[in-house]
Amino acid sequence: MEKKQTINFGAGPAKLPQPQVLLQAQKELLDYNGTGISLLEMSHRASDFTRIINTTGQLLRELLNVPENYRIIFLQGGGSGQFSAVPLNLIGLKPSRCADYLVTGTWSAKAAKEAEKFGKVNVIHPKMDTYTKIPESSTWSLNPSASYVYYCCNETVHGIEFNFIPDTKGVVLVSDMSSNFLSRPIDVSKFGLIFAGAQKNVGCAGVTVVIVREDLIYIMSLVLEWVKNNGGADAMENLNKKKSGMIYDIINRSDGFYSCPVEETCRSRMNIPFFIKTNTGDETLEKSFLDGASKLGMISLKGHRSVGGIRASLYNAVTIEDVEVLAAYMEDFYRNFRL
Ligand code: PLP
Numbered sequence: 052m053e054k055k056q057t058i059n060f061g062a063g064p065a066k067l068p069q070p071q072v073l074l075q076a077q078k079e080l081l082d083y084n085g086t087g088i089s090l091l092e093m094s095h096r097a098s099d100f101t102r103i104i105n106t107t108g109q110l111l112r113e114l115l116n117v118p119e120n121y122r123i124i125f126l127q128g129g130g131s132g133q134f135s136a137v138p139l140n141l142i143g144l145k146p147s148r149c150a151d152y153l154v155t156g157t158w159s160a161k162a163a164k165e166a167e168k169f170g171k172v173n174v175i176h177p178k179m180d181t182y183t184k185i186p187e188s189s190t191w192s193l194n195p196s197a198s199y200v201y202y203c204c205n206e207t208v209h210g211i212e213f214n215f216i217p218d219t220k221g222v223v224l225v226s227d228m229s230s231n232f233l234s235r236p237i238d239v240s241k242f243g244l245i246f247a248g249a250q251k252n253v254g255c256a257g258v259t260v261v262i263v264r265e266d267l268i269y270i271m272s273l274v275l276e277w278v279k280n281n282g283g284a285d286a287m288e289n290l291n292k293k294k295s296g297m298i299y300d301i302i303n304r305s306d307g308f309y310s311c312p313v314e315e316t317c318r319s320r321m322n323i324p325f326f327i328k329t330n331t332g333d334e335t336l337e338k339s340f341l342d343g344a345s346k347l348g349m350i351s352l353k354g355h356r357s358v359g360g361i362r363a364s365l366y367n368a369v370t371i372e373d374v375e376v377l378a379a380y381m382e383d384f385y386r387n388f389r390l
Pocket residue numbers: 062063128129130131132158203205206207208227228229230248
């Protein structure tokens with residue numbers, strides 16, 4: 052009896068072009084290009100492999116007309132990996148540390164939830180009971196000081212697809228195109244970053260494509276230039292000694308009101324943990340210390356949850372003037388609460 056034909060309508064991993072792609076893949080899995088070994092056995096440093104990855108990138112650049120100032124990167128971790136990689140890398144682009152998320156289905160909802168771990172997330176329209184539409188763009192209240200606007204171009208679970216590119220008025224636009232990548236032309240220049248798990252339209256599970264505008268991966272280079280223009284590592288060391296010295300000095304002069312549990316010889320210049328009133332801290336006093344600091348515009352002074360107390364992080368970009376504000380506040384707090 053003739054075997055019944057199987058037709059795969061899966062949402063991903065999904066059908067690959069047959070027989071062309073699968074037959075060729077089968078051949079290369081047995082013997083890659085006459086090398087006598089399988090593609091699966093090949094070193095990821097071999098020139099053959101470099102050629103494959105470069106050709107793949109080049110093909111994608113051609114097919115989507117990816118401009119020169121965009122990098123194409125192949126990563127692991129799936130589309131879901133990008134739910135955290137995107138905010139980790141981009142939510143700090145602006146001091147607001149916030150991002151607008153257009154939630155139109157399961158995948159953008161998951162991405163928004165993940166991003167909440169890294170900064171403030173505005174779901175820019177009220178939560179919908181059912182995902183059956185894209186709310187009218189005139190109802191979106193986009194925040195101009197957001198670091199980026201995020202949307203899922205095609206919601207795989209609910210079957211909702213954007214047939215337009217959101218206008219973000221200059222704010223960096225990020226899109227999850229996992230399930231409609233390369234299903235139509237797209238103007239890449241409108242985006243800061245596009246990502247797509249490959250297992251739907253462009254391959255099999257295990258690879259995620261990221262197309263990212265170069266300036267968004269050069270924050271580190273900008274910071275390094277800033278360090279260079281400000282005297283390099285030597286100057287940073289002098290500043291950091293001075294800044295941390297100001298805080299440790301107050302701790303040492305406070306007759307135990309402030310106590311740092313770390314031995315003097317190995318006290319960090321970057322992160323200064325300390326307790327108030329007792330060696331293990333007084334929760335009520337520490338809360339009022341944090342509240343008072345916050346009223347003066349000093350945030351993120353709460354100690355790590357595994358340690359408690361207070362922690363002042365004095366990285367390179369924290370200025371002497373910033374530390375003077377903290378030092379003055381610590382002196383005041385000491386005078387008011389030492390008894
Ligand atoms: N985004 C969309 C639109 C998806 O359809 C999926 C998975 O189906 C994901 C993200 C998650 O991708 P992964 O399973 O590669 O983590």
